[in-house]
Amino acid sequence: MKQKRMFWFASWAVGCAVIAGVMIWAASNKTVGCSNEDLTQIPIAQVTASMQDELQPEEKRVFLTFDDGPSATTEQVLDILKEKNVPATFFVVAAEGNEPYLPLIQRAVEEGHQIALHSCTHSYKTIYQDTAAFWADIKALREKISPYVDVESIRWIRFPGGSTNTVSHKYGGSLIMRSLKKQAEEKGYSYVDWNVCANDAIGGHPSANTIYQNVINDVDNHLTCVVLMHDTKATKNTAEALPDIIDWFSENGYRFCKIDELDMQI
Numbered sequence: 001m002k003q004k005r006m007f008w009f010a011s012w013a014v015g016c017a018v019i020a021g022v023m024i025w026a027a028s029n030k031t032v033g034c035s036n037e038d039l040t041q042i043p044i045a046q047v048t049a050s051m052q053d054e055l056q057p058e059e060k061r062v063f064l065t066f067d068d069g070p071s072a073t074t075e076q077v078l079d080i081l082k083e084k085n086v087p088a089t090f091f092v093v094a095a096e097g098n099e100p101y102l103p104l105i106q107r108a109v110e111e112g113h114q115i116a117l118h119s120c121t122h123s124y125k126t127i128y129q130d131t132a133a134f135w136a137d138i139k140a141l142r143e144k145i146s147p148y149v150d151v152e153s154i155r156w157i158r159f160p161g162g163s164t165n166t167v168s169h170k171y172g173g174s175l176i177m178r179s180l181k182k183q184a185e186e187k188g189y190s191y192v193d194w195n196v197c198a199n200d201a202i203g204g205h206p207s208a209n210t211i212y213q214n215v216i217n218d219v220d221n222h223l224t225c226v227v228l229m230h231d232t233k234a235t236k237n238t239a240e241a242l243p244d245i246i247d248w249f250s251e252n253g254y255r256f257c258k259i260d261e262l263d264m265q266i
Contacts, residue, residue, distance in 0.1 A: 062225045062254040063262060064088040064246075065194065067118055067158065068201070069231035070101035070108075076239040077231045078104065082111055084246045086256040090231070091118035091158040094144035097233070105148040114258040115149045116156035117141055117189075124160065128168035131179050135187075155189055156259050162193045192259055194228035198245075200238045201230045208240035215245050225254065226262070 066077060069090060081088055090108055092098070092115060105115055119127055120141035127137045142151045159180065161167050168176050184191050196218040200211045211229075219225055227245075229238050249256070 058223050060223050060252070060254045061257050061261075062227060062249045063257050063259055064227050064229065065091060065158070065192075065259065066229050066231040067091045068093050068122065070098055070104040071231060071233045072101065073233060073236050073239050074101060074104045074108075074231045076236075077242060078108060078111060078113075080239065080242045080246070081113065084243065086246055087112055087114070087258045088256075089114040089116055089156070089259040091116045091156075092141070092145060093118050093122050094120045094141050095122055099144070102145060102148055105145055109149050114156075114260055115145070115154060116158065116259060117154055118158050119160050120144065122160055124167050125171055127160065128171040128176060130172050131176065131183060133172075134180055135183070157184055157189045157191045158193070159191060163191055164193070192226060192262060194226045195222055196225045196227040198227065198229045198238060198241075200235045200241075201232070205234065206237065208237045208244075211238055211241040212244050212248075215241075216248055224262075225249070226259075 064081075064086065066074075066088060069077075069092060074090075077088075090105070090113060092105060094102065109115060117138055118141075120137045121127060127134045138157070142154075145151060159165065159177070163177060163181055165177065181191060196215055198211045199214045200206060206214070215227060215229075229235070229242075231238065246256075
């Protein structure tokens with residue numbers, strides 16, 4: 001009896017060892033690859049599109065936009081745009097320093113560019129103290145530029161600092177931008193931000209090459225690029241970089257558009 005018990009114990013031990021060995025072998029020889037949690041799901045629309053040979057690729061569009069002008073730099077910008085035969089949109093300001101150059105707005109319109117609204121004073125403290133102050137500023141801007149453009153036809157606004165800026169909260173509270181965006185739509189305006197930035201208005205006066213690289217690096221994979229630049233006295237290097245920026249977009253298959261061709265807010 002004692003020998004039989006020892007036999008079954010030995011058989012059980014051998015069996016366990018065999019099973020353990022198989023498990024160790026299986027673990028060590030597991031196929032290397034991605035698990036489900038490692039994979040990024042591809043949108044069904046993308047999968048479907050990839051299977052449709054007849055489907056044309058989406059059009060690549062670029063919207064060149066200039067804020068805070070007109071200024072002494074604007075004429076050079078217009079000259080370049082005319083030479084390159086591409087349109088742009090100017091979000092204009094009518095502060096004291098802009099007033100001598102306001103007639104350039106008329107030239108921009110005559111050469112096929114779009115004029116849009118930015119601010120009269122561009123003073124955050126003034127325009128963002130409340131919604132009434134903002135619309136009073138826009139009214140003043142419209143009055144100052146009315147000799148040079150049909151203001152009744154202007155339906156686009158770019159909020160100083162962008163539609164999600166937080167600087168405005170300091171003066172008008174945390175909900176002021178939400179209120180202004182709603183009111184803009186109620187008044188029949190469309191607002192637009194940007195998804196490509198030249199970073200040309202930062203301190204240190206970046207070089208033309210730096211501005212060019214800022215734009216190109218920010219394009220990423222955008223099929224629609226709304227490029228933020230400035231045509232102010234302090235951003236002369238933007239005008240210097242502009243020909244190369246235009247050439248890059250041309251060489252990469254982008255069509256140049258004005259903001260009134262934009263069918264979505266960015």
